[in-house]
Amino acid sequence: MIKIKVRKPDMVENIKLHLDALLTGVKEAVKPGTITIEYPRERRWLPDSFRGYILFTPENCISCFQCSFVCPANAILMKKSENNRYYPSIDYAKCIFCHFCVDSCPGSALRQTKIHDVVYIDLDEMFCPTENMINPPEIVREDEYTVEYLMDLDIILKRVKERDDLIPEVKPVEIIKEYSSCYEPDSCLACGICVSSCPNEAISITSLDGEKRLKIDADRCTGCGICVKECPVQILKLVKG
């Protein structure tokens, strides 16, 4: 056993240490520092890339299923909507807010917000269908100040009397137009899987001289790549238009 020898301060030093503690206490009692934010009257300033509640714009969605594939928590369910397209819906009971779906979205149909304080009544309500993702949830804003932590040598709280916009503007991304094409038509089995998988009915099989041929309508194709994934002989690929 190793016994650690603790240096015992002598009496004068001891009294000095006690006085030092008392003085520090008095100093903090008179002019205290603070690291507390009085939520909900104040909100912490958050960067625009904050991973919060996810919003959805159906016009930008090409039903590529990319968000659903990438989701590590398996929280995104693609549901068929009335216009025969597949749109994502998020189960917030599973979501880990990694925002892989937002990053992987080719048309920026999913976008991030700074909303992080949504309340649900029960677990069933945490499943957020597509129509609820289009508009931000109702927020009661009680905050008047926005507080920012300035991590210098000491922690300083900078209070500004303004409201932080919780839904940041997202820069429009340049959408690269792609469409599916068959590069080895001779190997095609004409099994029709691509036809049934296409959400936009862009692929059709035509019979020409008794030989079945694949016909892809480039105007209707959104470049979602589902047929590329589904093709059993792997002869489809996305090309830039």
Place this chain on the structure above:
Amino acid sequence: MEAVYELLKAVSKEHFMENMVSIPLIQPVIDNLLNIPLVGYVVALILWKPMFALLIFPGLLTLMTVLLFIIWFERKLTARIQWRRGPLEILRWAGGIIQALADGLRYFFQEVIVHRDAHKPYFIQLPILIFIPVLLPLLFIPAGSIVGIKTPYALPVVVAIVSLIPVFIVAIGWASNSRFAYVGTIREAFMYFAYEIPFILSVVAMILVYGTADMTAIVEKQTIPGIILNPVAALVFFISTIMATSRLPFEIPEADQEIAFGPFVEYSGIMFGLVMTIAYEKMYILALLMSVLFLGGGNGFPIPLLGDLAPVIWMFLKTMAVMVALAFLRSIYARFRLDQALRLSWTTMLKISAVAVLIGAALNIAQVA
């Protein structure tokens, strides 16, 4: 017949009016009220000095106010020093000052659980019985000429009654019959022996300094405050007050982080509310005693307009200063271990208190006070 006449005389309005608190500022109002038949009797009763001591100061009303204030103040001050906010949301514009009242209400509507292993009669009785030793000393503490029971043995009586409180706490821990309560009770018993001797020795030193145990006489004799006459006794008294009321750094019997309020761990609801305030009430009594013994009690500039109320105000301010100092310690000290605290009190404190008694004896011979 003679006895009945004496009794009637003792409860008559005239008897109360002989010994009334005089407040020149509102004297006309009081005079008018005294002329109204029933109201006059009640006003005379309340302003009768012993009843005033019981109901207003240092009794019920002040005690309640101080309890509500000091619990809030302690939390707020500690939070401020530790860079937090403290109680805030209840009555927000006043900084959450009625937090203790709200907590009390919550305790009131909570279920009181008496667990299976507890000794049921004692478990329920003792938190209520403990108020006898906790509140009785208030009758003997004078504020100027206002005193409940005037006796030359006031100081020994108060010290004796205050010394009874830990016995009740040990009994509470025994009746609770659980592990944490057992540990807390043992600690309470150890601390009781450790602080009681220096505490009594410092009081004895002050009795020697003034040559009397009558608190009114002690206050009158303090042209120089006792803290200047015998600072060593004041230090010992202060430290043993911290130990007696189990404040940090000697919060050993309660130690909420490790044994969850020690002897009081099994209590819930209003019973917990009662036992939780015991330490604060004891703190109030010992602060009153400290202001009488060392800070000159009700002495101060006389305020002619307030009359008998002026000593009350001075004494209240001094008591609050002592209580604030006690509450302040919570935010800067960590807790001592039991053996460290025992070593401190059985060696250093005992030595210092012996020195205090010697100083007291020397001052007694020199007839300073």
